[in-house]
Amino acid sequence: MDALIEVAERQIGGGVVQSINARDLHAFLGSRADFSTWVKQQIERARLQQNRDYLIHKKVEQLPSGAKSRNEYFLSLDSAKHVGMMSRSERGFQIRDYFLECERRYHADGAGVAAVLQDPAALRTLLLGYSERVVTLEQENSALRPKADFHDAVVEATNCQTVQQVAKVLGTGPNRLFDFLRKHSILMPGNLPHQQHVNAGRFRVVEGHYKDRHGDRQTYTRTLVTGKGLAFIQRRLSESTG
Incomplete structure (x- = not known):
């Protein structure tokens, strides 16, 4: 499976979940709107709640003109699927299917680890x-x-x-x-x-x-x-x- 967007585990809503950087989703969907405006619109449309469906991380960059900060938005995979579907575009459906496959593989791997823990020989290999x-x-x-x-x-x-x-x-x-x-x-x-x-x-x-x-x-x-x-x-x- 080709990686359309990087998916990583992050702490959101009191647990570790799969998530993506909203900037990557914005770029993939090909939105022409300014990112800051776009992401706030998606949060409102999908009724997402901070620290439950997404988190904000302030990133500081050192530029020749001085320090500049910007907000990075990280969406849970469930939230990202909603945003993709709301775009009502071919790429929106494509990214939704991609996220579904990421979830399927993630849970399948988790089940595999649980099975390994019951097998001493497999556990040794792990x-x-x-x-x-x-x-x-x-x-x-x-x-x-x-x-x-x-x-x-x-x-x-x-x-x-x-x-x-x-x-x-x-x-x-x-x-x-x-x-x-x-x-x-x-x-x-x-x-x-x-x-x-x-x-x-x-x-x-x-x-x-x-x-x-x-x-x-x-x-x-x-x-x-x-x-x-x-x-x-x-x-x-x-x-x-x-």
Whole structure:
């Protein structure tokens, strides 16, 4: 399906809904009226309510002559369908059908996710697919302070996971995964990654510090797996068992 107008999720009316920028709709319908006048007329004709059917966002642009602000109107997909139909033009019917198809696909995808959540194997695949977007629990709960210095480095290493965490996502044991990574020359005998994999963005190595029983400061390292590395490991595991 060709994208006639960009559709994006936005918070309107107390919930996240599909929406479009009214300027894009104005341009698509080919209206010759000034946008500001046109959008206010559509809101009145369709009896749309602000913060229920649409929202207004003030955008400030820096121009050579100084700052200039303008209002951006974002319409829910339902509201945009009404506006399209009210134009009584061929393009109005075309955009209505497009929005209907967007809604159908959106709800179909939502049903698919619900089904995946009931299937552990499918859920694991979903987690791998979205691994680049995962935020670790340390980042989500800033109220919890780490008990050791290496946790600070883990928090800074956005979207990284320990090998133990990766093993859990992949449905295997950590010792088995460490053995696999060493056997395939991904990790060295000390469980640090080979430099080529660090350079490829698959792993990060962070340093931690602790005081031994004599009060001396000691340093140690820990291997973290990036989202890219997680997908790489999963692919190598699949190839070895395929």
